[in-house]
Amino acid sequence: MSAETQPAKFPGLVQETAGGGILSGPLEDVINWARSNSLWPLTFATSCCGIEMMSTAGARYDFSRFGFEVARATPRQADLIIIAGTIVNKMAPVLKRLYDQMADPKYVIAMGACAISGGPFFYNTYSVVKGADHVIPVDVYVAGCPPRPEALLHALITLQEKIKSGGKRERIEIDGSTLK
Amino acid sequence: MVEEIGTTDEGDLIINIGPQHPATHGVLHLVITLNGETVRKVEPHLGYIHRSIEKMCESLSYRQFIYSTSRMDYLSSHINNHCCAMTVEKGLQLEVPERAAVIRILMDELTRIASHVLWWGAMAMDIGAFTPFFHAFREREMINDIMEETCGARLTMNYMVPGGVQFDLHPNFHRRVKAFVKQLRNKLPEYDELVTHNAIFKSRTKGVGILSKEDAISYGCSGPTARASGVDCDIRKTYPYEGYEKLQFEQAMSTDGDTYSRYLVRMVEMRQSLSIIEQLIDNIPEGDFQAKTKAVLKLPKGEFYSRVETARGEFGVYIVSEGGTTPYRIKFRSPGFSNLSALDHTVRGQKIGDLVAIMGSFDLVIPDIDR
Numbered sequence: 001m002s003a004e005t006q007p008a009k010f011p012g013l014v015q016e017t018a019g020g021g022i023l024s025g026p027l028e029d030v031i032n033w034a035r036s037n038s039l040w041p042l043t044f045a046t047s048c049c050g051i052e053m054m055s056t057a058g059a060r061y062d063f064s065r066f067g068f069e070v071a072r073a074t075p076r077q078a079d080l081i082i083i084a085g086t087i088v089n090k091m092a093p094v095l096k097r098l099y100d101q102m103a104d105p106k107y108v109i110a111m112g113a114c115a116i117s118g119g120p121f122f123y124n125t126y127s128v129v130k131g132a133d134h135v136i137p138v139d140v141y142v143a144g145c146p147p148r149p150e151a152l153l154h155a156l157i158t159l160q161e162k163i164k165s166g167g168k169r170e171r172i173e174i175d176g177s178t179l180k
Numbered sequence: 181m182v183e184e185i186g187t188t189d190e191g192d193l194i195i196n197i198g199p200q201h202p203a204t205h206g207v208l209h210l211v212i213t214l215n216g217e218t219v220r221k222v223e224p225h226l227g228y229i230h231r232s233i234e235k236m237c238e239s240l241s242y243r244q245f246i247y248s249t250s251r252m253d254y255l256s257s258h259i260n261n262h263c264c265a266m267t268v269e270k271g272l273q274l275e276v277p278e279r280a281a282v283i284r285i286l287m288d289e290l291t292r293i294a295s296h297v298l299w300w301g302a303m304a305m306d307i308g309a310f311t312p313f314f315h316a317f318r319e320r321e322m323i324n325d326i327m328e329e330t331c332g333a334r335l336t337m338n339y340m341v342p343g344g345v346q347f348d349l350h351p352n353f354h355r356r357v358k359a360f361v362k363q364l365r366n367k368l369p370e371y372d373e374l375v376t377h378n379a380i381f382k383s384r385t386k387g388v389g390i391l392s393k394e395d396a397i398s399y400g401c402s403g404p405t406a407r408a409s410g411v412d413c414d415i416r417k418t419y420p421y422e423g424y425e426k427l428q429f430e431q432a433m434s435t436d437g438d439t440y441s442r443y444l445v446r447m448v449e450m451r452q453s454l455s456i457i458e459q460l461i462d463n464i465p466e467g468d469f470q471a472k473t474k475a476v477l478k479l480p481k482g483e484f485y486s487r488v489e490t491a492r493g494e495f496g497v498y499i500v501s502e503g504g505t506t507p508y509r510i511k512f513r514s515p516g517f518s519n520l521s522a523l524d525h526t527v528r529g530q531k532i533g534d535l536v537a538i539m540g541s542f543d544l545v546i547p548d549i550d551r
Contacts, residue, residue: 043202046229047547048254050206051298051335055324058317073202085547091207091228094199120248124239125232146335 011164028166035079035105036163039156040070042078044098046085049112049146053084061149066156075101080159082152083138086114086121087129099136107163109155110138113145120145188213192220197535199228205302205539206546208520217531222524230550237510242268242342242477245510249497250336253514253548255295256490258287261340263488266421267497268342270486271479277468280344281422286357286460287331287339288488289453293364294323295491296446296453299543303443304375306540307384312374319367322360326353342477344470357461361454368451376447385439389526389538392437399525400518403493404445405542409437415489429456439534442541478505492516492543516549 011033012025023030045053056063063069072078075098087095099106110132113119118130132138139162142155187193193214199207207228213221233252237245246264250257262284269276276284301316324334329350331337339346375381391401396409406413414431416424432448434441479501487496493515500509519542527535 042200044200046207048251048335051254054298054313055317055321055334058321059314060317060321075200086229086231088228088230090230091199094207094228098200120251121231121233121236124236126235127230127232148334 032163032166036160037067039068039080039107039159040072040078041068041080041082042075042098042102043071043073044081044084046083046087046091047114049084049115052146052149053082053111053152056149056152061153063153063156066153066160068156075099076103078102079105080107080109081136082109082111083115083132084111084146086118087132087135088127089129090127092129092135095132095135107140107159108132108136108138109140109142109152109159111142111152111155112147113143116141116143190215199225205544208544208546208549210535212532212535214532217533219527219530219532219535222527222535224520224523226550228550229547231547233551234510234512238507241505242479242507245507246340246342247336247338249512250338251547252512252551253490253492253495253516253545254335255298255545256291256492256495257336258284258291258339259488259490260495261338262288262422263486263495263497265340265342266486266488267484267499268477268479271482271484271499271501272342272473272477274343274471274473276344276422277471278465279467280469280471282460282464283345283349283469284340284422285424285427286457286464287327287337287345289456290323290326290357290360292453292491293450294320296450297323297364299446299491299540300371300375303537303540303543304381306536307381309375309378309381312371315367315371315374319360319364322356322363326356326360329353329356341470343473344468346470348469349464354461354464357457361457361461364450364454368447371447376444382440384534384537385443385541388439388534389530389541390436390438391522391526393435395522395525396437399522401493401522402515402518403489403491403543404432404449405442405493405519405522407432408434408442408445410435413494415487415494419487421486421488427456427459439537439541446543476505478503479507487513490515492545492548493519512551514548514551516544516546520544520549 011029012023014021014023110116115132118128121128140155140159142151144151195212198209209225211223233248246261249260249264253260297316297320301313304312327337328334330353331339391409393410396406396411402413412431417431429452432445434445481501481503483500485498487494495515496513498511499507502508527538
C-alpha cells in the first residue's frame with residue numbers, strides 16, 4: 001500500500017509486507033489516535049442535561065458508535081467528564097475532587113449553558129458557579145439548554161479531533177505554579 | 181464536602197453514597213449507618229444542586245419565572261409550567277380557552293408517560309438490568325419528537341403560558357400521538373414480560389421497603405409513592421383542575437406499600453394516561469389556543485396557590501404578590517422533597533443492597549428536591 005492510498009485518518013505510513021504490514025510514524029500520533037477512539041466517560045450528571053446525555057446513550061443516537069459506550073461510575077476508570085448540568089458552590093469542591101481522582105490523560109466537556117457560564121442561572125442567584133471552567137479546565141463547550149443529542153455527539157467528535165491533532169492542553173497557572 | 185466516614189460508638193460503620201453516584205439519579209449525598217449489611221439510619225444531605233430558583237423568581241416577571249420551573253423537575257417540565265400558569269391565571273382571574281385546556285391535559289399526560297417510561301428504564305438499571313433502558317428510550321424518543329414539533333424543545337419545553345399555550349398544535353400532532361399510543365399499547369406487555377413478571381425483579385422488590393399508610397400521610401408523601409401505600413391523593417381526582425373531572429380514569433392504587441407495589445402503580449398509571457390521551461385526541465375543540473392577555477402581567481395584592489399532579493406527586497406553587505409585575509415571594513411545594521423525607525423510615529432495617537431498589541421506586545429527581 002502506498003502513501004497515497006492509506007486511510008486518511010490513520011496516522012503514519014503502512015507498508016505492506018507479506019502476511020501483514022509495517023506501520024511507521026511518530027509514536028505520539030499513534031497513541032493519540034488510539035486514545036481518541038476509546039474515551040470512557042464518567043456517569044456524572046447534576047441536572048437536566050443528564051437526561052439528554054442518557055438519550056445520547058440510547059439506541060437512536062448511540063454514542064458507542066464513536067467509542068464512548070463504556071460509561072464508568074468511578075472517576076478512577078474514566079477518561080472524560082461530561083459536565084451535564086449546573087455546578088453550584090457546594091458541588092464545586094466535589095467536581096474538583098472527581099477531576100483530581102481521574103488518571104491522566106483526562107478530558108472535560110462542558111455540556112449546556114449552565115456548565116458553560118451559569119446559563120439561565122447567571123443573574124440573581126447566590127449559589128451557582130458561573131461556569132464550570134472556574135473549577136476545572138474544560139476542553140470542549142456545547143451550547144444549548146439542554147443541547148440536543150446531536151450537539152453532544154458533535155462535541156464528542158470535536159474532542160476526538162482535538163486529541164488526534166495532538167494539541168497540548170492549556171494549563172491553568174495560579175501564583176506561578178502549574179495545576180494539572 | 182462532608183467527611184463522615186468511620187464507626188460510631190456502637191461499632192456501626194458509617195459510609196457515604198454520593199454526591200457522585202449513578203444510583204442517586206443526580207447529586208444526592210446519603211450518609212448511611214450500617215450494622216453489618218443492615219441499614220440502621222440514612223441521612224440525606226441536600227444542596228449539591230441548590231440553584232436558588234425561588235429567590236431568582238422574585239426578580240423575574242410573571243411570564244419569565246415559568247421557564248425556571250422547567251429546570252426543577254425536568255422530567256415533568258410541562259406539568260410544572262402548567263401549575264405556574266394556573267397560579268398566575270388564578271391571580272388574574274383569567275379563563276383559559278377550551279382548546280388550550282385540552283392541549284394542556286394532552287401535553288401533561290404525554291409528559292407523565294415520558295417520565296414514567298424513563299423511570300422504568302432507570303429503575304431496572306438500578307437493580308442491574310441494563311436492557312430495559314434501551315426499550316424505554318425507544319418510546320421516549322417518540323414523545324420527544326412530538327414535543328419538539330409542537331413546542332420547539334425536547335426536554336425543557338416552556339410551552340404553557342398564562343392564558344393558554346404558546347403555539348397551536350403542529351399539523352402532525354394528531355397523527356404522531358396516535359402512532360405513539362398504538363406503539364406503547366403494543367410495547368407495554370413487553371415491558372411487563374421483561375421486568376414486571378421477572379422472577380429476579382420480583383424477589384428483589386416484593387416485601388422490600390414497606391411504607392405504611394399512616395407513615396406515608398405523616399411524612400407528606402404524594403404521588404405514586406403514597407398511592408402504593410393506599411393513600412388516595414391523586415390531585416387529578418381529589419381536586420380536579422383544567423377539566424380532569426370530565427375524563428374517565430381510575431386512580432392507580434395499591435395497599436401493600438412495598439417497592440413492587442410502587443412499581444406497579446406507575447405501570448398502571450402509564451395505561452391510565454394512555455386512556456386519557458385516547459379520550460381527548462379525537463375531541464380537541466376548535467378555537468383559540470391562548471386567551472388575550474396584556475403584554476405586562478400584574479397580579480393584584482394577595483396570595484395565590486394552586487397544585488397539580490406531576491409524575492412524582494403533588495406540586496404546588498404559592499405566590500405572594502404585592503401588586504407589582506414581579507412576585508414578592510414564591511414557594512414551590514415539590515413532591516420529591518417530602519418523598520425523600522420518608523426514605524430514612526422506609527430503609528431502616530433493610531439490607532444495603534435493597535436501598536438502591538427502594539430509592540429507585542421513590543423516583544427522586546434531585547433538582548426538584550433542592551430547587
